[in-house]
Amino acid sequence: MAEPTDAVLTLENFSLRFAPGRNLVDDVSFSVAAGETLCIVGESGCGKSVTSLALMGLLPTPPADIVSGRATFEGRDLFQLFDSAMSDLRGSRISIIFQEPMTSLNPAFTVGNQLTETVLRHRKVDKAEAGRLALDMLRKVRIPAPEKRMSDYPHQLSGGMRQRVMIAMALVNEPKLLIADEPTTALDVTIQAQILSLIGALQEETGTAVIMITHDLGVVAETADKVAVMYAGSVVESGPAEAIFEDPQHPYTIGLMGAIPSLGRRSAKLATIAGTVPAIEAMPAGCRFAPRCPFAEPRCAEAPPLVPVGGKDDHRAACWFAPLEAHFSEVA
C-alpha cells in the first residue's frame, strides 16, 4: 500500500492465529493519519477487537501467535517491542477505550486515584500536579461536578459517566493514537451520540489519530474519514468513507448496508446476509465470504486480492467482481 508519510500507525500484512492451522486474522493492512478517524467495521468475531488488542500489546502470546505483520508507530514496529517498552507507550502514546464501561474501572479505587495513577505512570510530575491534570481532563470530558467525581467510586457513576472517565483516562497523557473498541455499544442511544461527539471534539482539539472499531454502520457514518470493512479475519473493502457508503464494491459491504433498518423502508422485510460466518476450521481456502455470497462462482475458490476499484482515491475491494459496475452490465 502506498502510505501517506503522515501516517501515525501503519499496519501491514498482519496475520494472527490462536492455534496452528488457519489464521484468525489474515493479511490485514491499514493506516491512520493524525487527526483522522479510521473505522474498522465488521460483525462480532471478524477479528477487529483482536487486532486492536494485538496493537496494544494486550494479547497474551501464547496462546495468540502473531504469524506476520509490521505495525509501524513513530518509526518502531510495535510487534517487535519488549514488554517494558510497549508498556511505556501504552496509556501515553497509544491509548484504548473498551466496550465495557461498566466493568472496565476498578471497583476498589476512586476515579481520581485511577486517573492520577495514569498520569504519574507516564509523566514526571508530583502527585498534586497529577491530580490537577486529572481534574482538568475530567472537565474536558464534560463530567458534571468533576471535583466531586474525583473522590467517587466507579459504582457511583452511570455507564455513560464511566465511559467518559475511561476516555479521560485514555486521553490524559495526550496520545498520538486512540483505539476505541466499540466505545458506545454498551450505552443508551442518546448517550452514544454524546460519547461519539465528545471523542470527535477532543480529537479535533489534539489531532489524535483514532481507530474506531464498531459493528454499527451508524457510528461509521457519523465518525469515519476512512473505512476498513472486515469479514472473517480479512479486510474485504477499504477506502474513504464516502466511497464506501456511496459506492460499495464488495458483496459483503453491500449486504451490510442492506441490513441497516431504515424508517423509509418500513414495508420491506429487513434484509439479512444468508448463512453465518464459518468456524475457523471450516473456513474456505479462497474468498472467505464465498459460501454466503450470491455472486459466488468457481474462481472464488481462489482468494481475491485487495485491489483498487477506481473511482475515489484508494478505494479497494477484495472481490473478483470488483468493480461491480463492469460486471453488472455483463450480468444484466
Place this chain on the structure above:
Amino acid sequence: MAELILRRVLVAIPTIIIVSMLVFALQKLLPGDPALLIAGEERDPKVVEFIREKYHLNDPVPVQYGYWVMNVLTGDFGISLRTDTPVTTLVAQKLPVTIQLAVMAMIIALLVGVPAGILSAVRKGTVTDYVANVVALSGLSIPNFWLGILLIFLVSVQLGWLPASGYVPPSEDLWLSIETMLMPAFVLGTALAATLMRHTRSAMIGILRSDYIRTARAKGLRQNKVVYKHALRNALVPIVTLMTLLFGELLGGAVLTEQIFTIPGFGKLVVDAVFTRDYQVVQGIVLCTAIGFIVMNLFADILYILINPRLRGA
C-alpha cells in the same frame, strides 16, 4: 461508615442470644437429674431438695435460662465437676494458649499461602504454578499428627533446635514462648496455608482476567502495580472470608496438634471434659468458641466494608 459497623454489631447480638439458648438446651437435654449428680453418693431427699432449690431446678426452664444467663454475664459458667475449679478459671487459663497458637498459625498461613497463591495465579500454567499446587496438595494431604511427630523427631530430637513440647506463657519468657509454640503453629499453619493458597490462586486468576485489569495494563501500569494494587485488593474479599473462618476454627482448639505437642489449650480441655462428662466445662467452651466465631465474622464484615467501597453506601 461508623453507623454501618454499629449495625453489624447489633445484628451479631441476636445470634449470640440464640447460640446461648442452644448451649443451655444442651445441658437440659442431657439424661439424668443434675441434682442427683451433684448430691453424689448421698441420696438424702432433703439434700437433693436443697440442691434443687439452690440451683433453681424446680423453676420453669425459661426462668432457669434467665438465671443461667445472669450468671454467665457475671462471668460465672459454673464449676467443673471433675476438678472443682470454676469453669471461668479453666477457660481463662486455656484461652490465651489457644489464641497464641491460633495467631501464630494464622501468621504462618498468611505469610506462605497468600504469596504462593498470587505467584501461582500470575504464573498460571508454568512450572512455578505446578510446583506450588503440588506443595499445596501435599500440605492438605499430610496429616497434622504425622508432620508433628516428624518435626519433633527431626527438629527437636535430632537437631535440638526447638523444644519438643510444652508451653511457656509469653509473659514469662516471650522468646522461649514463641520458640516452644513455633512447631505446632507451623504444623497447623502449613495445612491452612495450603487452603489459603488454593483460594487466593482461584480468586486471583478470576480477577486477572477481568476488564479492569485489562484497563490497568492498557494504562501502561507495570506488572507489580497491576497485580498487587489492582488485582490483590479485589482478591482480598474471599481471602478475608476464608481467613476469619479458619481462625474461628482454630479458636475451637486443635485437638491432635495440642495432644502431640502437649499444649494445654482448648482442644485438650474440651476432649478431657467430654470424656469425663464434665458438662459445665463443655458448655463454657462451646459458648466461648461460638462467640469467638461470631466475633470473627463481625471482624470479617468490618473488613469487607473497608475493602469494598460498594458496601459503604448501603
